[in-house]
Amino acid sequence: MTAPLPPVIVGAGPAGIRAAERLVAAGLRPVVIDEAARWGGQIYRQPPDGGFTRPKKALYGFEVGKADAVHRAMAAIRDRVDYRPRTLAWNCEAGAIDLLCEGVSATLPFSHLILATGATDRVLPFPGWTLPGVFTLGGSQVALKFQGCAVGRRVAFLGTGPLLYLVAYQYLKAGVELAGVFDTTPFVVQARATAGMLRDPATLAKGLLFVAMLRAHGVPVRNGIRPVRAAGTERVEALVWHDAGGREHRTPCDAVAFGLGLRSETQLADLAGCRFRFDAADRAWLPERDAAGRSSVAGVYLAGDGSGIAGADAAELAGERVALALLEDLGEVVDAARMRELDRRLSGIAAFRRTLDAAFPFPDDWADSIADDTMICRCEGVTAGVLRDVARNGQARELNRAKALTRTGMGRCQGRMCGATTAELLSRALGTGPDGVGRLRAQPPIKPLPIATVIPSPRGEEGSAGREVA
């Protein structure tokens, strides 16, 4: 079978790998773009080559089987894939994406593009969150998996979501002292949600085991808390928090790992021209996709957490599903039974996702509690008060305007980190729902682009500056 151009997959996590595997099985040779040095994505991130001796079981815990299967899947097709590690896709225009690898930029034309761009932590600030020693949950996990180190000697875990307990458990297993797990969800809410979690007994059992293990090791697990501040002068010395009754506590620690679930990386989909819709469960604008993963732009497909948070298992299924859709669009005869099976399992996960949301609800009062002098955009040094001012005096009724007037989201991260905060604060200040303030428009480059290293060859020559490199 021939496609006009090799399909391009951005992302080599569970979604990207399963998509590649399916395309290879159909006789295609996809290009797989991976920002990391080794495939696996964030959830199944592999340690760097050489000298890293922790066994997979220690790195991935209960997920070792899945991690290993995903790693092996990619290894098995390695020779039949144009795999490009350490490569950033920094821009997308109609029919071509721009890549940066080893300091050289190249434009890669595509007819079919699968975006499996994954997610990062969703964070909301609290006083002291910019102190050295405060990390995101995902960042803390990367430190453990990729760098073989912990973010501190005595770590406090804060926030909500499955990652809160997973990372805490992984730190416990790694022998790190835990100052406590501080969950923003009230205990009764979690207990009530437990019944629904029986849909997926394995996940429920895992979650209960995490908590049991933490308690068995004497780790305090607190529910219904709100952070007061990360205290310290040079770096974090303690987490100060309110319990459900409003009493203040101080827990000494030298690091805080926090997060409130995940947020999808959607900039490439935006630059590719995909239409977006507001997703209430994710409290975010997401690229529209049909059940198979087709976006609103012909030839552009979406899979995995980059198009909506559903987790690693769903990402694997969605990756395969979207590859089948792509093959179908190419006129290939595809396995209809397999498609139905994938659809069935994906909708089962979606149902379970609703249960998880009930167990780990987003603390939508958190934004109100952010003091005016708390930094919300650390690149540009913008405080909550500055943002609230432009909202309350009528100058900004949507996110891009707020960005223009206050600089929030204008720095190196381009809103990838502070965007969620800005949306929450702005919508609360304006009294709209989280969907009422629009979304930040993506602008290239989606991550900082080095000036010096970007030009592949002197201008004026064939194949120079940004010409297609197949």
Next chain:
Amino acid sequence: MRERIDCDVAIVGGGIVGGSAALFLRQAGLSVTLLERDWCGAKASGVNFGGVRRQGRPLEQLPLSQRAHAIWGRLPELLGTDVEYIRSGHLKLARSDADLDSLVAYRERTGGFGLGLEIIAGEEFRQRWPALGDRAVGGSLCPEDGHANPRLVSPAFARAAAALGADVREQTPVDRVEKDGDRFVLLAGDALEVRARFLLNTAGAWSLRVAEAFGETVPLESLHPNMAVTEPLPRFLDVNIGVEGGGVYGRQVPRGNMVVGGGRGFALDADRARPQRHAVMTLMQDAAELFPQLRHAHVIRCWTGVEGYTPDRNPVIGPSRTTPGLFHAFGFSGAGFQIGPGVGQTLAELVTTGTTAMPLEPFRIDRFPPIA
């Protein structure tokens, strides 16, 4: 129910020209309704490079540009905020002796306008701007030119007008405009009807729709200047930089970010544009050649906007030739930011007094040959 507004002046377009006209008209006591399809100052006025520059303009623009210069000097008083306006000086670089000659000739031609241009070359040039190294043989400095933050300036004019009582309607695209007797009638969907004695067409790249409703047209095209900004860097540059013959331009803001421009973006549709990959990379290379300090920096964002350009690169400013009470001001061809408030004040003057001392003949709407 359609809301009806009766006023002296209706303005279509809340950019820097429309916003400043509204402000000056309110100062003169006229009732003003400003209709803006997006947010005020969100289009070209708010996303341009931010150069506040008289130097390099064609001579026919300099009276208006000087008028604007005086307004820029009063911004805090007019707008209640400094909008990051800095009279840093604008240095136009000459990369060859021929370019330097051309800068000298410009100084001679503009001698009567009081720009205060200084030609600086050789050793003195290198001593004053060591950061520019050997990239230029010299330059022409306009000490009182500078730069400002367009994202703050342009909305601020509309806001100041609103504070003085102008009725500013954002997110209000005008669908129909016509004249009924001595009144202009503007319809914004089923929601709003505005009736006014005077109409100002300051809708930037979208101005042709208004002009054509009254039987006038010009060869206006939309272009999209490419701009980029780096992460914050140690300060190495205190002047706004242009280059004789065009190409790259740049300014460093006090925060340390370097804003550079050059090349063109492309249109996504009639209303939106995007930086263009080849232009971005060419711009980055040109900028790093001109400013070696950028070599190890990162670009964190690129952008562009939609601007109206005329064939002679001069704007259309002045009374309609078909319709009394209608005044145009558009087609600033990538150079409307500095001159904008001067144009707004001139429009206000035309409305209130029926005349102006500003020479507007070069900007007549009917100066172009008819379009076939």
